[in-house]
Amino acid sequence: MSLMMSRRAAAALVVSLAATAGWAQTFPSKAIRIVVPNAPGGGADLTARTVGQKISETLGQPVIVDNKPGAGGVIAGEAVAKAAPDGHTLLLISSGTAVSASLFQSLPYDTVKDFIPVAPLATFDLVIVGAEGGRFKTLAELVAWGKANPGKLNIGTPNIGTTQHLAAEYFKSAAGLDAQIVPFNGTPAVINALRGGQIDAGLDILGPLLAQIKAKTLRPLAITGDKRSRMLPDVPTAKESGVNGFSAASWNGLAVPAKTPKDVIARLNKDIVAALHDPAVRKRLEDLNLDPHPGTPEQAAALLNNDIKRWGDVIVRAKIPKQ
Numbered sequence: 001m002s003l004m005m006s007r008r009a010a011a012a013l014v015v016s017l018a019a020t021a022g023w024a025q026t027f028p029s030k031a032i033r034i035v036v037p038n039a040p041g042g043g044a045d046l047t048a049r050t051v052g053q054k055i056s057e058t059l060g061q062p063v064i065v066d067n068k069p070g071a072g073g074v075i076a077g078e079a080v081a082k083a084a085p086d087g088h089t090l091l092l093i094s095s096g097t098a099v100s101a102s103l104f105q106s107l108p109y110d111t112v113k114d115f116i117p118v119a120p121l122a123t124f125d126l127v128i129v130g131a132e133g134g135r136f137k138t139l140a141e142l143v144a145w146g147k148a149n150p151g152k153l154n155i156g157t158p159n160i161g162t163t164q165h166l167a168a169e170y171f172k173s174a175a176g177l178d179a180q181i182v183p184f185n186g187t188p189a190v191i192n193a194l195r196g197g198q199i200d201a202g203l204d205i206l207g208p209l210l211a212q213i214k215a216k217t218l219r220p221l222a223i224t225g226d227k228r229s230r231m232l233p234d235v236p237t238a239k240e241s242g243v244n245g246f247s248a249a250s251w252n253g254l255a256v257p258a259k260t261p262k263d264v265i266a267r268l269n270k271d272i273v274a275a276l277h278d279p280a281v282r283k284r285l286e287d288l289n290l291d292p293h294p295g296t297p298e299q300a301a302a303l304l305n306n307d308i309k310r311w312g313d314v315i316v317r318a319k320i321p322k323q
Contacts, residue, residue: 027087027264031062036092037076039069043207043288044252047121048092050284054275072100074107081109085257087264094252095163098307102315103161105322115255117300118265119272122290123251125206126167126224131194132216139222139241142201143175150178156190156199159183166311167224167248168203169318174246194218207289225249231289253300269297
C-alpha cells in the first residue's frame with residue numbers, strides 16, 4: 001500500500017511539474033489586459049500604455065489597457081481578483097492601492113492575499129508648495145509660523161483619502177503642527193485656493209504643479225521623499241528642511257491574481273524590467289515627470305506592504321473615518 005501511495009505521489013508530482021513547465025511554453029496565448037483604476041490620460045494610464053506597448057513586442061501579444069476608475073480603485077481591483085490566474089490579466093497597483101486597503105471598512109478582496117505584485121513601474125515625487133510672493137519662502141518658515149500660530153495654518157490637498165491628503169496628515173504629525181488639512185476636489189482647486197490666498201500651502205504630486213512652479217506662480221518649499229527631485233534639484237527635501245522622520249513619495253506597479261504560476265510571473269517581470277530599461281520608454285516616462293523604477297516582484301511587494309502599514313497608521317492617528 002505504501003509503495004502504491006508513493007507511486008501515486010510521484011506521478012502527481014510529475015503531472016504538476018509538467019503542468020508548471022507547460023505554462024512557460026504556452027504563455028502568453030492571448031492578449032494581455034492591464035486594468036487601470038484611473039481614467040484615461042492620467043499618469044497611471046499613460047504609464048500602463050507606455051510599458052504595455054513595449055512588452056507587447058517581447059510577449060508577442062497585444063496589450064490592452066482597460067480603464068476602470070472609481071471607488072478608490074475597488075472596481076478595478078475586484079475585476080482582477082476575480083480574473084483567471086494565468087498572467088493574462090494584470091492590475092496597476094500604487095500607493096493608492098495601499099491607502100484603500102486601510103481606508104475602506106471592507107473590500108471585495110484581500111489586497112495582500114488576492115494579488116501577487118509582479119514589478120514596480122515608476123516612482124513620482126510629492127511636493128509642498130506655497131504661493132509665489134506668499135508668507136513662506138522655505139519649509140522651515142512654514143513650520144516655525146505654524147508652531148507660533150497653532151490652529152491657523154491651512155494646508156490644501158486633493159480629495160480625502162488620496163495619497164496627497166494622507167501625506168499632509170503625516171507631515172502635520174511629523175512636524176508637530178496644529179494645522180488644518182483642507183481637502184479640495186482635485187489639483188486645480190488646490191492651485192486656485194493657493195493663488196487666491198484661501199490656504200497657506202499645498203501638498204500634491206509634483207507633475208501637475210510643475211508648470212505653475214516653472215511659471216513662478218507657485219513656490220516649491222520641499223520635496224517629501226527621501227531624495228531631491230531630478231526636476232527640481234535645488235529644492236530640498238522635508239528631512240533636509242528639519243522635519244525628521246517624514247518621508248512620503250508615490251509609486252505604481254503591476255500585479256496579477258493570486259495563484260498565478262511563478263514562471264509566468266518571472267516572464268512578465270523580465271519583460272517589464274527590460275521595457276523600463278529601454279531608452280524610449282524611459283524618456284517617455286521621464287517626460288511625464290515619472291522616474292522609471294525597474295525591480296523584482298519582492299521589491300514591488302515591499303512597496304505595497306510598507307505603504308499599507310504607513311498609511312494605515314496615518315489614518316488611525318488622523319482619526320480619518322473609514323469609508
